Amino acid sequence: xxxxxxxxxxxxxxxxxxxxxxxxxxxxxxxxxxxxxxxxxxxxxxxxxxxxxxxxxxxxxxxxxxxxxxxxxxxxxxxxxxxxxxxxxxxxxxxxxxxxxxxxxxxxxxxxxxxxxxxxxxxxxxxxxxxxxxxxxxxxxxxxxxxxxxxxxxxxxxxxxxxxxxxxxxxxx
Numbered sequence: 001x002x003x004x005x006x007x008x009x010x011x012x013x014x015x016x017x018x019x020x021x022x023x024x025x026x027x028x029x030x031x032x033x034x035x036x037x038x039x040x041x042x043x044x045x046x047x048x049x050x051x052x053x054x055x056x057x058x059x060x061x062x063x064x065x066x067x068x069x070x071x072x073x074x075x076x077x078x079x080x081x082x083x084x085x086x087x088x089x090x091x092x093x094x095x096x097x098x099x100x101x102x103x104x105x106x107x108x109x110x111x112x113x114x115x116x117x118x119x120x121x122x123x124x125x126x127x128x129x130x131x132x133x134x135x136x137x138x139x140x141x142x143x144x145x146x147x148x149x150x151x152x153x154x155x156x157x158x159x160x161x162x163x164x165x166x167x168x169x170x171x172x173x
Contacts, residue, residue: 001081010062017047021055025065025079030095032074063122085125089132
């Protein structure tokens with residue numbers, strides 16, 4: 001994305017701070033305001049948190065950035081270079097981007113425009129899932145490691161004997 005061209009097209013002055021905010025957002029890491037500020041502050045030590053808030057506000061108003069609001073969490077931010085869906089994992093809070101070529105959103109947009117009778121200027125959608133693939137994989141590993149349904153009394157006896165031997169050896173030392 002050509003940040004200077006995008007800022008000028010949106011009617012905004014292309015300041016180093018705004019360009020830096022767009023660069024950070026363009027990584028699609030969905031930072032909170034604190035994370036965004038820390039990342040920008042590393043490159044611009046004299047920048048204030050208030051300036052970052054003003055920059056992000058101007059970028060959102062201009063349609064170049066978006067605030068992703070998630071219940072019971074801090075808001076996160078993303079660049080709005082092209083329409084996409086944000087999918088939020090309820091388990092870990094990770095946000096995934098699904099772009100228009102991966103999920104045909106044009107039909108939904110056209111249905112909205114037809115029903116409302118107006119043009120959709122910006123299409124954003126936040127979907128939530130109970131578990132992402134990473135969380136599901138972690139849960140499977142944990143379940144495999146601690147499969148309490150398949151433990152028999154022999155396992156408990158063996159574990160108890162092992163723990164008893166450790167206790168005896170520790171006392172002898």
